[in-house]
Structures are given as C-alpha cells and as structure tokens.
Amino acid sequence: MTILVLAEHNNIDIKSSTLNTISAASQIDQDIHVLVTGYECEELAKNMSKCEKVSKVYLANNEKLKNPIAENIEPIVISLANNYSHIMAPATTFGKNIFPRIAVKLDIAQVSDVIKIISPDTFMRPIYAGNAIATVKSNDKIKVVTVRPTSFDPVETSGGKEQVENISFDNDSGSVEFIDREESQSERPELSTARVVISGGRGLQSAENFKLLNEIADKLNAAVGASRAAVDAGYVSNDYQVGQTGKVVVPDLYIAVGISGAIQHLAGMKESKVIVAINKDEEAPIFNIADYGLNADLFEVLPQLSSELDKLNTIQQ
Amino acid sequence: MKLLVTVKRVIDYNVQIRVKADGSGVEKDNVKMSMNPPDENAVEEALRIKEAGKADEIIILTIGNDKAQETIRTALAMGADRGIHIKTDNDLEPLAISKIISKVAEEEKPSIILMGKQAIDDDSNQTGQMTSALLNWPQATFASKIEIDDQNAIVTREIDEGLERIKVSIPFVASCDLRLNEPRYASLPNIMKAKKKPIQTKEASSLGINIEPRIEQLKVEEPPVRQKGIMVNDVAELVQKLKHEAKVI
Numbered sequence: 001m002t003i004l005v006l007a008e009h010n011n012i013d014i015k016s017s018t019l020n021t022i023s024a025a026s027q028i029d030q031d032i033h034v035l036v037t038g039y040e041c042e043e044l045a046k047n048m049s050k051c052e053k054v055s056k057v058y059l060a061n062n063e064k065l066k067n068p069i070a071e072n073i074e075p076i077v078i079s080l081a082n083n084y085s086h087i088m089a090p091a092t093t094f095g096k097n098i099f100p101r102i103a104v105k106l107d108i109a110q111v112s113d114v115i116k117i118i119s120p121d122t123f124m125r126p127i128y129a130g131n132a133i134a135t136v137k138s139n140d141k142i143k144v145v146t147v148r149p150t151s152f153d154p155v156e157t158s159g160g161k162e163q164v165e166n167i168s169f170d171n172d173s174g175s176v177e178f179i180d181r182e183e184s185q186s187e188r189p190e191l192s193t194a195r196v197v198i199s200g201g202r203g204l205q206s207a208e209n210f211k212l213l214n215e216i217a218d219k220l221n222a223a224v225g226a227s228r229a230a231v232d233a234g235y236v237s238n239d240y241q242v243g244q245t246g247k248v249v250v251p252d253l254y255i256a257v258g259i260s261g262a263i264q265h266l267a268g269m270k271e272s273k274v275i276v277a278i279n280k281d282e283e284a285p286i287f288n289i290a291d292y293g294l295n296a297d298l299f300e301v302l303p304q305l306s307s308e309l310d311k312l313n314t315i316q317q
Numbered sequence: 318m319k320l321l322v323t324v325k326r327v328i329d330y331n332v333q334i335r336v337k338a339d340g341s342g343v344e345k346d347n348v349k350m351s352m353n354p355p356d357e358n359a360v361e362e363a364l365r366i367k368e369a370g371k372a373d374e375i376i377i378l379t380i381g382n383d384k385a386q387e388t389i390r391t392a393l394a395m396g397a398d399r400g401i402h403i404k405t406d407n408d409l410e411p412l413a414i415s416k417i418i419s420k421v422a423e424e425e426k427p428s429i430i431l432m433g434k435q436a437i438d439d440d441s442n443q444t445g446q447m448t449s450a451l452l453n454w455p456q457a458t459f460a461s462k463i464e465i466d467d468q469n470a471i472v473t474r475e476i477d478e479g480l481e482r483i484k485v486s487i488p489f490v491a492s493c494d495l496r497l498n499e500p501r502y503a504s505l506p507n508i509m510k511a512k513k514k515p516i517q518t519k520e521a522s523s524l525g526i527n528i529e530p531r532i533e534q535l536k537v538e539e540p541p542v543r544q545k546g547i548m549v550n551d552v553a554e555l556v557q558k559l560k561h562e563a564k565v566i
Contacts, residue, residue, distance in 0.1 A: 112443060128328070176483055180481070
C-alpha cells in the first residue's frame with residue numbers, strides 16, 4: 001500500500017492542513033507520497049520532501065497551476081491515482097473543492113471529513129453537524145478520503161527522504177479563469193490552528209464592537225472567530241466563521257462571547273479543550289457545554305477581562 | 318435559458334437529532350423535515366436570475382421517497398416552474414446522486430445547475446463537484462455571489478482564506494453558500510398555485526444507473542457528551558480559574 005496526499009499550500013508555505021493529512025495517512029501506511037501542484041514552488045516542494053513520513057514528492061510546476069483550479073488539478077491526480085491504495089487531502093475548502101471530482105472520475109465513493117482511522121478501509125466521520133458519528137467502511141479499490149485537519153497532530157517538517165520528481169502538466173481546462181482573491185490580512189495566529197480562539201456572536205451588535213475582541217485576542221495571542229450570525233450581519237468576513245459550514249477549531253481555550261450556541265456553531269468548536277462562555281442570557285445553550293460560564297453583559301466583561309489580563313501579564317513579567 | 322435546481326429533503330436544521338439505540342442510524346420517524354438550507358439559497362438564486370430576465374424556466378429536481386415531493390412543492394411555491402422527482406426509498410450516496418443529476422441534465426439541457434454546497438444531514442459536500450466532473454462543465458463551489466452575462470458567469474466563492482472570484486463559462490454547476498442570498502417565504506396564493514404545477518415522477522431503478530451503495534455504514538453513535546462545567550461570578554474568578562485550574566493562559 002502506498003498513499004498519495006495532495007498538498008495544500010500557497011506556493012510559498014506548506015499549509016498545516018497538509019501536515020495533519022500526512023499524519024492521518026501515516027496511521028494507515030508508512031509509504032507516503034505527496035503531490036504538489038503550483039507555480040514557482042520548487043523550494044516548497046523541497047521543504048515538503050523533508051517532512052516526516054514523506055518518501056517522495058511529485059511536483060507539477062506550471063503557471064496554470066498557480067491558483068488551485070479544481071479542473072486543472074484533477075487530471076494530475078487521476079494520472080497518478082492507480083498506483084495508490086489511498087488518495088487523501090485535507091477537508092478544507094481546498095480539498096473539498098477538488099476531491100469529489102477525483103472520486104467520481106475513478107467511480108469511487110469518497111469518504112469526507114474523517115476524524116479517526118479505524119483500519120485501512122474503515123473510518124469515523126461526523127454527520128448531522130457532529131451530533132452523530134458514523135463508522136463507515138469503503139469497499140472501493142482505491143480509498144478517496146478527505147480528513148479533518150484538527151483531528152490529527154501535524155507531522156514534523158524534518159525526517160523525510162528529500163526526493164522530488166517533476167511531472168508534466170499540459171491539460172489546462174480553459175473553462176475556468178481565476179480572477180482574484182481577497183484574503184484577510186491579520187497579524188494574529190491562523191484561526192484553524194490557533195492555541196486560543198476568542199469568538200463573537202450577534203451579541204457584539206456591530207463591526208465596531210467586534211474590535212473589543214481584538215484587544216483581548218492580542219493579549220492572549222489568540223485568533224478571532226465568529227458565529228454565522230455575526231458574519232451574516234456583516235460584523236466580520238466569512239473566513240472568521242466557526243461552525244458546520246465554516247471552520248472547525250480545536251484550540252486549548254475557546255472563549256465564546258455573545259454567542260448563544262446553536263448546534264451549527266457547536267459543530268465547529270465543541271472539541272476545544274477548555275470552553276468559556278460569556279453571555280447575558282442565562283438560558284443560552286452555550287452554557288451547557290462550557291467549562292466556565294459567566295452570565296454577564298459582555299460590554300462590561302470585556303474591558304474587565306482586558307485589565308485582568310494586563311495584571312496577569314505584569315505579575316508574570 | 319433553463320435552470321435546474323436540485324433539492325434534498327433533510328431533518329429540519331432546528332431539530333436536535335437522536336441516534337437510534339441500535340446504532341443503525343438517526344431517528345427519522347415523526348421528525349420535522351424540510352428543504353436542506355443551502356438548497357433554499359439555490360432555489361432563491363434561480364428565481365432571481367429568472368426575475369432579472371436571464372432565464373425562462375426553473376426545474377426542481379429531487380431524489381428520494383414519496384415525501385420528497387413535498388420539498389419540490391416548497392420550491393414550486395417559492396416560484397419555480399416544474400418538478401422532477403426521481404423516486405427511491407434508499408439513501409443514495411453523492412456518487413449515485415451526481416450520476417442521476419447528470420442524466421437528467423443531459424435530457425433537460427439546463428444552462429446552469431444550482432444546488433446547496435452540502436446537505437446538513439450527511440455533510441459530505443461532494444455532489445456539486447461530482448456532477449460538474451461527470452458533465453465536464455466548470456464548477457463554481459461555495460458561491461456567495463453569482464453574476465451572469467451571455468456566455469459566462471463571475472462567481473465569488475467563500476474559501477477558508479476569504480473570498481475568491483472565478484469566471485466560468487456557461488453551462489456550469491454552482492454549489493451555493495448560505496450567504497448567497499436571503500431565501501423568500503412562499504405566499505399563500507403561491508402555495509395554492511404550486512399545487513397545480515407539474516411534477517414528473519420516475520423510478521430511480523428505471524434510469525439504468527448503478528445506485529448500489531459503495532460505503533457500508535457500520536455504526537452510528539452519539540458523540541462523547543461534554544459535561545457542563547461551572548458558573549463563575551466575575552471576571553477575576555474566571556481569569557484565576559483559567560490560570561490556575563485549567564492552566565490555559
């Protein structure tokens with residue numbers, strides 16, 4: 001058995017989700033190849049080949065692959081597919097966009113968003129926004145699997161065999177043209193991998209008020225997240241959303257501020273190690289899963305929290 | 318221009334689901350069912366495209382048991398023109414679903430197929446991408462904005478990093494995000510009118526497509542239950558607990 005992992009990256013840096021996926025793959029077999037598709041990313045491919053558990057990297061380097069157009073990446077994966085027992089990618093918007101195309105072209109039923117590997121053909125995955133966990137067995141010849149990155153620790157970025165092989169690409173689909181990307185710029189840690197996350201909901205009431213969370217986030221080196229309600233209301237952009245249709249986060253500490261706790265939001269954060277809920281509605285369902293609940297007005301709590309953290313930092317220094 | 322919108326009947330998003338005691342699945346009897354939420358956005362978007370004069374017919378497709386017709390009626394009451402019901406009593410996998418949708422698309426020849434980006438029951442997020450690949454039409458997944466001109470569409474996609482815009486040629490497959498639009502409610506007169514709109518029914522087994530499941534569901538269980546913690550009285554206590562008890566700050 002050899003496993004192929006499709007790498008998620010931005011042509012410069014390997015995304016952590018790729019390291020999580022390799023880790024998941026290594027629970028099935030130790031012979032792992034990684035496919036890098038991109039442009040001017042030789043250095044990245046080299047770094048990829050150094051990663052723990054990686055025995056070989058295939059690099060398809062072409063200007064047409066600069067942006068991850070699903071229609072262009074699909075034939076490259078298909079051309080390699082028959083050599084592998086498993087083909088895996090992270091269940092991020094990158095992997096979700098591409099992998100079903102690969103599965104259907106191979107006439108295989110994909111297993112999405114795996115959170116646990118039971119055996120080479122049997123996996124656990126959440127359904128109904130994580131309110132049920134299904135154990136499923138794939139009976140297809142090749143297993144096409146996407147994995148939830150936060151369910152697997154990343155592999156180390158050293159210890160690989162440093163083998164890179166170039167493969168050609170000449171299959172531009174032509175029917176899709178990339179226009180542009182609007183990426184949120186932030187000095188803070190990335191939401192999906194941050195150790196601490198502070199999220200706001202409709203209770204914040206405005207985009208302006210959302211900035212109250214930034215101040216706390218800076219003091220805790222935290223990422224800022226949001227409920228769907230807050231994103232829909234336009235307080236923050238879509239990449240902040242935590243939940244069933246947004247990001248899944250598993251930080252050591254998750255602070256939910258003014259979030260009532262709809263099941264769709266809980267789906268994205270209930271595996272966090274420690275959950276704090278701050279809400280003025282004592283009936284808010286978020287309190288049922290919180291380790292520490294504070295039933296108070298967030299507009300009074302946030303400034304106090306900020307100054308308590310200052311005190312703490314002063315003592316620590 | 319014809320639009321094909323696919324909709325799925327699922328357990329209503331407000332229902333707290335219950336796992337069956339024997340581990341065979343989720344309790345669906347006597348549970349409120351409704352249209353998969355992002356499928357409502359797909360229907361709404363189709364209506365807006367038609368209202369803008371860019372399409373003249375909206376066809377609603379669903380695949381499921383007899384009751385799935387109710388979901389078609391909901392979409393017809395919102396304003397769609399006619400329905401196609403592919404009947405099966407089995408829960409089909411996205412692989413089989415996408416084959417059926419492609420088959421219907423080959424017959425109906427729509428210019429755009431719209432659907433929700435994922436169904437909130439099995440959370441697979443596969444059908445749109447698979448349908449696109451089978452038809453060899455471009456895909457525009459996780460769409461939060463769709464702008465159409467004669468030959469092309471510019472679609473804004475919600476991705477983990479933010480937003481991305483792509484240009485796709487028509488025909489194409491769009492999978493819709495919840496932020497694409499605000500779906501309308503059907504008015505009473507439109508609900509009455511919808512009862513007279515045609516729905517064509519076909520047995521899934523008559524299509525000549527292999528719809529046998531490939532994935533065996535061995536077990537469905539409840540996730541581990543998280544114990545309710547404690548309430549703290551003030552911020553100072555909270556910070557002390559986080560520092561000395563939980564040791565996370």
